[in-house]
Amino acid sequence: YIAKYEVTQDQYAAVTAAACPTPGMAGTRPQTAISWFDAVDFTRRLSEWLLANHPDSLPQAGRYHAYLRLPTEPEWEKAARGGAAVSEAQFRERVFPMDGDLNKYVWYQGPDSAQGALKPVGVRGANPLALYDVLGNVEELVLEPFRLNRVGRQHGQAGGFVTRGGSILTPVEEIRSALRNEYGYFNVEGGRPLALDTFGLRP
Secondary structure (H helix, E strand, O other): OOOOOOOEHHHHHHHHOOOOOOOOHHHHOEOOOEOHHHHHHHHHHHHHHHHHHOHHHOOEEOOEEOOOOOOOHHHHHHHHHOHHHOOHHHHOOOOOOOOOOHHHOOEOEOOOOOOOOOOOOOOOOEOOOOOEOOOEOOEEEEEEEOOEEEOOEEEOOOOOEEEEOOOOOOEHHHOOOOOEEEEOOEOOOOOOEOOEOOEEOOO
């Protein structure tokens, strides 16, 4: 149930602004400059709207309807690697199986790729689960706090929040399905929630 695309600027505005935006090419780029709190609030607002207006569009178990949220780290990584659509050996590779080179699937830092500019979602190739831009373009926020882990074993004290997948500022040699970054929830200068131009979301 993970989103096929990163949330776009037009989609984000449709949920959070006073009025829906006029669709345009600029609005097809991923929403950025949001904090972890903004991303969680977006999923709350969209869930409330869907439950009030279109509950039949959500999966249901008995009388309970599903809702939107950020993915957990394991959910995000399983989806990014290709899930059950790939073999166990392919699942363990650095990146999901690709027909051709990385440049056909990922927006990363460099003159032959993003050149530091956000790109519209869904332009490059999809992974084996038909998910677009899981690697590169924007770092995708996940639900739970950062923890050190080793071969699936979590340990250590919980830290800040986590982003996955890298962005247009990630060097090509660092792009991999296991890429994860930790950030503090608040900007040390001013105490506002941290919101970078590389942060995006995929509910």
